[in-house]
Amino acid sequence: MTPSERNFRLTRRGVLGLGGGLMLGALAGTEAYAAPRVHTRAEWSARPPRSATQVIAKPDHIVIHHTASSNVTDYSLAAAYRVSHWIQDLHMDRNGWIDAGQQLTISRGGYLLEGRSKSLSSINNRQNVLGAQTANHNSHTIGIEHEGIYVTASVPTALFEKSVLTCAWLCQQYGLDPHAAIVGHRDYNATQCPGDVFYARLPELRDRVATALNA
Structure with missing residues (x-):
């Protein structure tokens, strides 16, 4: 990781296959849900990292971010691929990092x-x-x-539902308690991220994830 990555000097923004066949129960009602479909870097044609990616031990917290980009109304997969390219270009070309900074991205269309x-x-x-x-x-x-x-705007339903599934999958993979593990970026750093509206829904997100894991 470069010094600029460690220091996080620039303001952020302005800016997985299936998880082992895991079945997540009842996010609403009794229907079971499979672990979320993850569109890989190969699928969205990511640029290669500038240097080797360091694999480390499992995390103890899941950090919720928003990109602070436009609230687009194009909810297509193509739009999701475009935002991944935009994030990677911003992080590599402007911030000088080796790659996109985050591990996962959820588009407004729920991809x-x-x-x-x-x-x-x-x-x-x-x-x-x-x-x-x-x-x-x-x-x-x-x-x-x-x-x-999401400072004042509502969180799209598709995005929030995919966040529930994704956090449940991560909590299952890492053995985490969602009520302790799911946090907002502002809980660690001086930032508005993930926006007042999204941050206010984190208790709901934690509860929904716990329900999925207990079903």
Whole structure:
């Protein structure tokens, strides 16, 4: 990780296959849900990292972010791929990092995408990769970018539902208690991220994830 990644000098923003066949129960009602589909770096044609990605031990916290980008109304998979390219270009070309800083990204249309190189394989092996998404806390956290800005705007249903599934999958993979493990970026750093509206829904997110894991 470069010094700029460690220091997180620039303001953030302005800015997985199936998880082992895991079945997550009843996010609403009694229907069971499979672990979320993750669109890989190969699928969205990510640039290669500038240097080797460091695989580390499993995280103890899941950090919720927003990208603070426009709240687009194009909810397509193509739009999800575009936002992944935008994030990676911002982090590599402007911030000078080796790759996208976050491990996972969820688009406003509810698509889940792999971020930093080797993130998906590491999660499936109950490990993590050293990211650059939460200053001074990258060694023990995994970060999920949520496309959009949620200071005053509502969180799209598709995005929030995929966040529930994704956090439940991560909590199962890493043996985490969602009520203790799921935090907002602002809990660690001086930032508005993930926005007042999204941050106010973190208790709901934790409860929904706990319900999924207990079903």
